[in-house]
């Protein structure tokens with residue numbers, strides 16, 4: 083595709099942005115071969131997006147990108163760009179995404195985006211499963227990677243960078259995928275990583291503390307998330323909202339203002355109202371009112387939070403054309419999501435050991451609340467907090483663990499470039515009296531060793547992760563595998 087055609091083809095007009103620069107006349111006549119946001123990935127014919135980042139300024143690499151063959155540069159106005167077409171825009175990441183989307187399209191016809199502090203991965207996984215049960219060729223993209231019925235490829239991020247994301251979505255369409263659910267993280271939304279892909283429905287799960295290292299404060303964090311509804315979701319799309327969250331009303335009001343179809347879910351939901359939840363040993367009976375009917379279904383997953391995510395997923399499927407009765411009935415066949423209340427092993431004492439990806443105060447509370455009713459004896463929790471991430475959540479995580487669990491062991495969870503002992507100290511500020519065992523394997527061993535037959539062990543924070551990030555090294559580590567080794 084010629085650059086001139088692509089620029090003309092973008093889904094938005096220039097909006098006053100200039101398309102100029104001292105480009106060779108034939109630059110616009112050149113064939114666009116691909117897109118890159120990292121100058122090291124530029125090849126002849128690439129459009130390079132030069133963005134100011136949190137760590138470095140991509141604009142510093144414009145000349146290098148052109149030397150490597152870039153024929154177009156998308157960047158802020160006012161820069162010196164010599165030897166390639168200069169596509170200047172006040173919001174260059176958005177402009178870049180829209181051009182890339184025009185290049186990579188077509189995409190699956192039905193796409194849904196899920197945002198919220200917790201529950202995104204669970205919802206994309208469950209939505210994919212429910213679509214598949216309904217006979218659709220479905221895929222999901224998120225923390226667990228790009229997943230289809232046949233395979234899973236990890237990307238390393240929850241919402242991958244814009245080029246990886248859009249090229250993968252197009253690849254899925256070529257494979258015949260018609261339905262896609264993806265996680266829209268707050269970082270992803272702020273950085274326009276998924277822009278240009280039209281979404282049929284957007285979901286909001288909940289809002290609680292996380293990522294304030296990046297967003298600064300809760301207001302900015304919420305604004306980043308709500309962009310999914312205020313800018314990404316078109317007026318024809320549906321808004322699916324977990325009505326029990328304290329922030330739900332703000333999302334509902336916005337969706338009403340913009341004329342979106344509304345699907346509200348929860349004990350306060352109008353579309354899918356959860357009227358009763360009856361925990362059993364291995365799952366829970368749900369009573370749901372929808373469209374004037376009452377439905378009963380047994381969800382084969384424990385915990386209030388998993389019921390919430392299952393119902394939100396049903397809401398997304400229904401919002402995109404799924405039959406209400408069939409979708410609710412299919413909840414009975416949902417498979418567990420990796421690392422979310424995953425039962426790793428039963429210790430020799432008889433105590434079940436669970437692994438959960440809770441890495442925020444709210445998630446930790448939800449995971450403990452899910453397991454507590456199943457423990458005749460004590461609930462023993464092992465957890466830590468990640469390095470180079472929101473430091474303010476650490477003490478609160480400690481408080482939550484102390485308040486809701488019976489025994490607390492504070493350990494390491496991806497210290498990254500921080501001093502692990504300092505991170506534990508932050509957590510322990512909220513958890514005086516907790517046991518401190520830095521080495522995660524030793525901490526898991528200690529928890530399992532001390533658990534009696536009526537106790538439950540919860541290992542929180544890493545879920546599906548396969549490594550412990552220390553400095554810039556990723557040391558192999560899998561909570562489920564280690565729990566099994568410690569239990570023999």
Ligand SMILES: CC(=O)N[C@H]1[C@@H](OP(=O)(O)OP(=O)(O)OC[C@H]2O[C@@H](n3ccc(=O)[nH]c3=O)[C@H](O)[C@@H]2O)O[C@H](CO)[C@@H](O)[C@@H]1O[C@H](C)C(=O)N[C@@H](C)C(=O)N[C@H](CCC(=O)O)C(=O)O
Pocket residue numbers: 119120121122133134135136137138139140141143225238239240241242243244267268269270273296
């Ligand atoms: C804070 C953050 O979101 N960082 C991500 C983001 O960085 P950034 O735009 O700020 O980039 P930067 O490193 O300052 O560089 C600026 C620009 O220069 C370019 N560059 C840089 C160096 C160079 O030699 N040449 C070059 O062209 C970069 O490609 C980039 O476009 O874009 C980079 C390129 O795609 C990502 O690799 C990087 O993820 C880092 C590794 C990361 O850890 N991100 C985490 C925090 C993250 O994104 N998490 C969310 C949420 C998780 C959740 O709660 O679910 C996620 O969606 O995964």
Ligand SMILES: Nc1ncnc2c1ncn2[C@@H]1O[C@H](COP(=O)(O)OP(=O)(O)OP(=O)(O)O)[C@@H](O)[C@H]1O
Pocket residue numbers: 198199200201202203204205225240265287288387388390391421422423438439440441444445446448449545
């Ligand atoms: N609806 C929910 N309400 C409260 N806590 C939840 C909910 N769903 C999940 N959690 C908690 O959050 C953890 C992570 O869940 P999940 O991976 O689905 O969330 P996520 O939003 O994708 O997280 P991330 O931001 O890391 O991508 C779970 O292991 C659980 O402890």
Ligand SMILES: N[C@H](CCC[C@H](N)C(=O)O)C(=O)O
Pocket residue numbers: 240441467468469471495496543544547
């Ligand atoms: N997507 C989240 C995952 C955190 C998982 C936890 N194990 C940690 O490292 O803090 C993040 O990058 O902040």
Ligand SMILES: [Mg+2]
Pocket residue numbers: 202203204224225226240265
């Ligand atoms: Mg996730």
